[in-house]
Amino acid sequence: MVTKVKLCNEADVAPGQMLRVDAPGAPPLAVFNVAGAFFVTSNVCTHNIAMLTDGYFEGDIVECPLHGGCFNVKSGEATAFPCEKPLQTYPVVVEGDELYAEV
Numbered sequence: 659m660v661t662k663v664k665l666c667n668e669a670d671v672a673p674g675q676m677l678r679v680d681a682p683g684a685p686p687l688a689v690f691n692v693a694g695a696f697f698v699t700s701n702v703c704t705h706n707i708a709m710l711t712d713g714y715f716e717g718d719i720v721e722c723p724l725h726g727g728c729f730n731v732k733s734g735e736a737t738a739f740p741c742e743k744p745l746q747t748y749p750v751v752v753e754g755d756e757l758y759a760e761v
């Protein structure tokens with residue numbers, strides 16, 4: 659079943675920034691702003707249990723703070739060792755200036 663979860667307002671995540679969102683009833687989520695376009699993924703690294711929003715974000719790549727593995731936030735693809743399993747991504751819905759994810 660798909661649930662629409664309120665994440666934040668657009669202004670809460672500037673271009674090049676990321677935001678941790680812990681919404682009731684949803685898995686830990688990360689919101690990324692890539693040059694004005696928003697993407698949402700699981701916030702939990704697939705290599706272990708680190709929170710990706712504690713890491714580094716540049717361009718469309720987020721780097722895990724624990725072992726330096728990387729993911730493309732648009733596709734969820736693992737792009738750097740030791741991460742191999744892709745990151746779950748979620749569709750983003752923009753309503754006015756509010757961001758939602760379908761999880």
Ligand code: FES
Pocket residue numbers: 703704705706707708722723724725726727728740741
């Ligand atoms: S926990 Fe993220 S790279 Fe190991």
